[in-house]
Amino acid sequence: MSEPFEREDVRGDLHRPDADPAGALLLTHGAGGNRDARLLLRAAEEFAAQRLLVLRYDLPFRQRRPKGPPSPSTAERDREGIASAVAAMRELCTGPLILGGHSYGGRQSSMLAAQRPEVCDGLLLFSYPLHPPGKPEKARTAHLPDLRSPCVFVHGTRDPFGSPDEMRAALDLVTAPTRLVLVEGKGHDLAPDRSEAVPLAVEAARATFGFCDRAGRP
Template identity: 40%
Template sequence: MTPDFLITPTAISPRATLLLAHGAGAPMDSEYTNCLAEALAVRGIQVLRFEFPYMAARREVGGKRPPNPMPVLQDSFREHYRAAPQPLYIGGKSMGGRVASLLADELQPAGLICFGYPFHPPGKPEKTRTAHLAELQTRGLILQGTRDPFGKPDEVAGYGLSEQLQVSWLDTGDHDLKPLKSSGLTQADLIDQAAERAAAFMLG
């Protein structure tokens, strides 16, 4: 069966395509990912979204389900990657970005983009998820809020990340890019900033 995609088309001829995976707790059409996909689309980036098996099952029968084991998530990502038009950038929100990053060198996409990478579980900085990022050969970009409890600037500065990987910080943003009220910015503003940087990475 051919995998299904939620496609956010561009108003102009697509200049690049991004396969975007959702995070652990929200579906592919969450408010965050809808806003991000639209912000990318206006910049000529076609966004293809899909759901991992546990989230697709939750949509069909209701109720909350935990994420599938990592091998299942990776197989699902591989399946959708192979069904998508090439060339292709890959990435995702939080857990979705982690899955993409684990597969990047295997799949050899045009590039990798992670929105809010889960460098470690909140409150557990010793449990890092960075070993594979030190050896990454794929050109990549991580867009991270400076207040993200999954990895803040002082923590990330101490990681030995690959030279192929850039980390771009969004001021006062949390894991969902919600800023402090004192910043005068909104979540939509920071998502738009993230989309601008992501588009520049893909089109530069």
């Protein structure tokens, strides 16, 4: 179950764990979606069951209009929206905070973390858009060496935004601990209802970030 969450310019849905939260997870969407994307819904449910307080939220560009992609000129505003969501969650939970999302949302989260390393304690990035499809020369890697928090990347082996080998090479640029979780045969959407993407993400996140499960086990 979730409950609507609004605070200043943050709009989303909050998933509370059954026990006191061991930490917090923020999840936001890709360029063509919103906070109700099936991947985010399932991930929020699974991670709340692992004692995390989870917020699914819309980026500022999606709050301004219900459809259509973001503009490069407003990417900084989207990162400000992510920072606002972090501040709101810090007021609700004192444990570690993991920042993440799908595709564009994950990329902007990682860029914010590179600019402001103190903003989060870890990154969980689904289908990081390493480059536009068919354009590997336009790699979106400039900020990766500046990441300081542990990172989990969950990626389909058939994702046109980056092959497994390209992802491995990109992760070598990150000096913080990284973990690449490959979802065999899946594309950019990760087919959350037909794959193990979310359970694999939970397992990798627990191993990387060290939060406890519903029984209190690390």
